[in-house]
Amino acid sequence: MPSEKFRTEEFKVNGEELLARIKKLIHEGNIRRIIIKDKDGKIIMEVPMTLGVVGALIAPQLAAIGAIAALLTEATVVVEKSE
Numbered sequence: 001m002p003s004e005k006f007r008t009e010e011f012k013v014n015g016e017e018l019l020a021r022i023k024k025l026i027h028e029g030n031i032r033r034i035i036i037k038d039k040d041g042k043i044i045m046e047v048p049m050t051l052g053v054v055g056a057l058i059a060p061q062l063a064a065i066g067a068i069a070a071l072l073t074e075a076t077v078v079v080e081k082s083e
Contacts, residue, residue: 005083006032012076018069019062025079026058035078036068044068044075 013021018036025031026049036045045068047061069075 006080007083009079009081010076012074014074015069015072018072018075019066021077022065023062030082032080032082036065037076037078038072039074
């Protein structure tokens with residue numbers, strides 16, 4: 001059975017842009033996992049994304065990301081995408 005291939009992308013955003021960027025990435029699809037790091041590289045939150053996660057199922061994670069965004073001045077978003 002072939003293993004699934006994925007690639008990672010990193011984005012530096014300020015706290016105000018964090019939630020908007022996450023929502024945009026989710027809308028684009030084919031995401032396996034989202035990792036949010038602070039400016040020192042410490043992992044703040046890791047959200048695994050499963051196929052078909054939409055709407056109300058992702059709402060609690062988005063609320064948590066919004067709360068994190070209020071506390072961070074700068075963050076790095078690491079996105080694992082399926083190929």
